[in-house]
Amino acid sequence: MGDMEMKKSITARLFREYDVEGKGELSPRQMQSLHEEIRLGGISLGQVKASMEYCCLMDDCCEPSELFDLLQEMDRRYFLVQDLRWEFALLDGEQKDLISEDQARFLFEVVHGNLFSQRRWEKFLNSRPVSGTGISFVEIEVDLCNIPSREAIALEQLEEQREQEERQRKYTEKKIAEELRRREFEAEKKRLQEEEIQKKKDEEERKKEEEGRLEKEREDEKRKQDEEEKGKKEALEREEVERREHEMEEKEAERLRELEIIEVQQALEAQRELERKAIALKEEERKEAEKDQNAEEEAIRAAELEKEAEEEARKAQEALKQAKNAEERRVAEEAEKAAKEKARREKHQRIRKExxxxxxxxxxxLITKSVKEFKSAKLADTDGDLKKAETILKRFKARDDLVKSMEIRTLESLEKAIDVVKKNGFEAYMPQEMAAANKMLLSLKRLKRLKDEILNLKQSTVAEIRSYSKPPAQVHKVMIATYILLGNKESELKDWKKMQALIGKTGKEGLKRRVMEADPNKIRHETATKVKGILSAFDLEQVRDVSAGAAIFFAWSSATEEDVLERERQRAEGITPTELKGGHKKIKTEMTSGSLTITI
Incomplete structure (x- = not known):
């Protein structure tokens, strides 16, 4: 009551402040100015008028009693316009503040969803001054925010049906009238015949009625007994089916937990092998470095020799220009040819050394530049250095793609990047990145499995959670954590009645659908930390003992908050190129499955 009184007081004060003439109503311009004081930038006059048409009795003015609802509608449009501008900008690839009619239709379909009206869209296209030209955001922002109701769509469909039915009615009216007359004649004739027959049957029926009544009583008694026996049998069969299903679900859950543990153990073994390979690779690189320790000096010397050879070629060319007779020119040409050949050899030698x-x-x-020069010179890869350099570049790309996939954090991209690294045998060159990627892969697989489990939950299991009048503390806390991760405020979740209403929603707002569409990448670190604190009071087995359905949501919530916190930790630490200076670095990774925690 207090909040409502405060809202009325505030809206009344705002109304008086802008109703300077005391008319008892506010115009669209006045409402636009009022809203601009509340929300930076406000909304367009068209949006204001559309809001007034939706909330106010009169389309061009607002009364005091309508102000609060009108401000809420204007706020809805204000925030929706912010999102829609961003979506419009994504479609406006050329940054001309225009999109095509097909793109605009796509935007309407996305925003309106199942309520998109083809008839309304065609009406909009026909109203445009020039068909086929680009559409600006201003042209469609009001219609985008005017999401039609199901009633409006139904009325449009009803109107189409009525037009079709009217045409059909006119076509069939005459034939229906003729058919009715014929049927009336046949019905009257049949009625007279049936009356005669009925008279004969009535006497027989009266005789059989008493016998039938007694027989019915006997049948009713027998049917009642059969139904009781059938009900008992069906109850026993249902109990047996439910018991078997419960056993199968428990076995499947246990199998998946064991599979997850096996995957973690395999990751452990793979990491140990990777560490061993990385150490061996480091030793091999050290030996190669010792073997090529004079490479830089040789490259510098090769560059000096190339310059000397080029200078000799230049001098030979000058000598050729100064030759005075045929013999001197012949000698100078041979000298120039030899000098140029030497300069070419020294250049090739310098390219190989570099x-x-x-x-x-x-x-x-440096490798990219050297490879390009090597190929431009069309040198033969006699030492295998070109192949080695290209392999290193390929390794750089594989690592960059792996790091990028970890930033994207999608199962498909991460599996693809890891597969490239493994197929090319690059794991030992990037042990830290592979450790982080494998850990993330396990986490994403686990999240997918838990989402699949929630998707496959029977509606009866969700209904069981909702049916509690006074839920156990574990169940209530788990559902609070679940809905916080889905974006609800904690304050509205503490009341179990409101929680029951949320759980009972279906469609886009349904619990299972919201979990399937939840993206951990969009969950804030503070939210995950809050959820972790809520769930820390008990473990999976304690929740499962109370409710098998709540246990699945506990597992999903725990895995999701762990994934978010791990994401933030990786962002804080960053992923740097793998180096093994001073010995191999140890990497700690924890993976929890049920009550089991395995550390890499």
């Missing part, structure tokens, strides 16, 4: 230096330094830009 490629070796680039490989030794493992500098991506």
């Amino acid at each position: 490629l070796k230096v680039a490989i030794k330094k493992k500098d991506k830009d």
